Each structure stands twice: as C-alpha cells, then as structure tokens.
Amino acid sequence: MSDENTKSDYRSAIIGLLVAAALLGAFIWRLPVNGWGSLLWFAVMAGMSIIRIPHEQKAKKLATNETRQGRVENLLLLGVTLGAALIPAIHLATGLFGFADYPVPAHWPFLGLLLAAPGLWLFYRSHADLGKNWSVSLEIRKDHGLITHGVYSRIRHPMYTAIFLLYTAQAVFIHNWIAGLSGLMTFGLMYLIRAPIEEAMMREQFGQAYDEYCSGTGRLWPKLSK
Ligand code: SAH
Numbered sequence: 001m002s003d004e005n006t007k008s009d010y011r012s013a014i015i016g017l018l019v020a021a022a023l024l025g026a027f028i029w030r031l032p033v034n035g036w037g038s039l040l041w042f043a044v045m046a047g048m049s050i051i052r053i054p055h056e057q058k059a060k061k062l063a064t065n066e067t068r069q070g071r072v073e074n075l076l077l078l079g080v081t082l083g084a085a086l087i088p089a090i091h092l093a094t095g096l097f098g099f100a101d102y103p104v105p106a107h108w109p110f111l112g113l114l115l116a117a118p119g120l121w122l123f124y125r126s127h128a129d130l131g132k133n134w135s136v137s138l139e140i141r142k143d144h145g146l147i148t149h150g151v152y153s154r155i156r157h158p159m160y161t162a163i164f165l166l167y168t169a170q171a172v173f174i175h176n177w178i179a180g181l182s183g184l185m186t187f188g189l190m191y192l193i194r195a196p197i198e199e200a201m202m203r204e205q206f207g208q209a210y211d212e213y214c215s216g217t218g219r220l221w222p223k224l225s226k
Contacts, residue, residue, distance in 0.1 A: 040116070044116050047120050076189065079190065083186030091178070100178045109173050119164075123159065128150070138201055154216075154223055157195060
C-alpha cells in the first residue's frame, strides 16, 4: 500500500476515534434521558466496526471482476448509513427526535442483548467464512469462490440475518419511534431489493452449483431438512 493510502487510513482512524469519543461523552451526559440502551447501542456499533474494519482494509487490495454497484445500490447504502448510524447517533447525542420518544421500564433495554449477542457472533462468523469474497456492495472478485461451509452451510445470507438481529436490537435499545426503527426500516428495504439481485448474480457466476446450494439452504433462516 502506498504512503498516501497509509496516511489517509491513519487520518480516518483518528477522526473515527475522535467522533466515537465525542459521542460517548454526549451519551454519558444524556444517560438520564436516553437510559442504558444508548450505551448498549454504542457498544454494538463499536463491536460491528471492530469486526468489519479489518475486512474493509483487506478488500481494498483485492481485484474485482464485476460489480453491480449502481445508483440504486448507492442510495440504499446511504439510507442504511443514515438509518443505522447517523439518525440514532444524532438523536441520542442531541434529543433531536425527542417528540417521538416513548416510555419503557429502566431495565427493558437489556433485553436487546438477547438479540445483539447472537447477532454479533453471526456477524463475526459470516465475515470469517466469506473471507476474501466479502464486499460491502455486490461484487464478484477475481478468483471468487462459492462458500458453502460454516454459517453458509444452511443459510444463504447469514450476514443479513446478523444485521437484522442487530438492528432489531437497536429498536429495543432506543425507545424512540424514529431513531429506534430507522435501522430496521432502511435495511429491510435494502434487503428486499438487494437479495434477489445478489442471488441472480451468484447464479450467473456459479450456475448449477448455486442452484444446488439454494436447494439445501434458507435465505435468512436455516433450512433444517436438506
Ligand atoms: N448475502 C451474504 C453476503 C453479504 S456480502 C450474507 O448475507 O451473508 C456481499 C457479497 O458476498 C456479494 O458481493 C457476493 O458476491 C458475496 N457472496 C454472497 N454469498 C456468497 C457465497 N455463498 N459464496 C461466495 N460469495 C458470496
């Protein structure tokens, strides 16, 4: 990697850490209004970033044969960034959508951990099993292989299952109709549009092998009888 790239990676890392520290400070300040869910949400976002960043770094160095990243895909990715990161972060730090808050018992947000813990595990395992075939958008890498082992052996989209679990946890952590549900809404829309395009791309690339793989797997939920 060139010196310029390394410098810009360091710059992004420092900016990222400063933003995270400022947010954490604001969340602690506003803890009496937002409750413990805000800190649990922060911890989950930090966990997702720690899992994903090394894969993003590796992916930068890999060659791509084909990409389906068009304007719709870019808009959907922007929507998910807004719904799952910016809207909740801004709301928890400033109370912007406070008019849409609803009351919950103090310990209610801890129930979100029952979704977030398996969600983070599955997020980690799906990145590990997909390896160099992972990309944030829809891409076929040079030497792309069809992964059918590990968490891919019974579910075709385990990473999306993980994200659904984690954004449902967001809805439990943040007791606000807008900032709680925005992750689930934007990712749900992205999933509905993206999954069929992704499966068509995989079918074009792997043909009958992909059809056979589909017949033994579920989309988001394991197919128990093969
Ligand atoms: N939909 C998958 C992967 C998300 S990452 C999941 O939810 O786990 C998106 C990239 O993964 C796509 O560009 C596609 O090329 C690649 N991909 C998806 N399923 C794959 C598989 N079984 N084997 C190899 N690559 C796969």
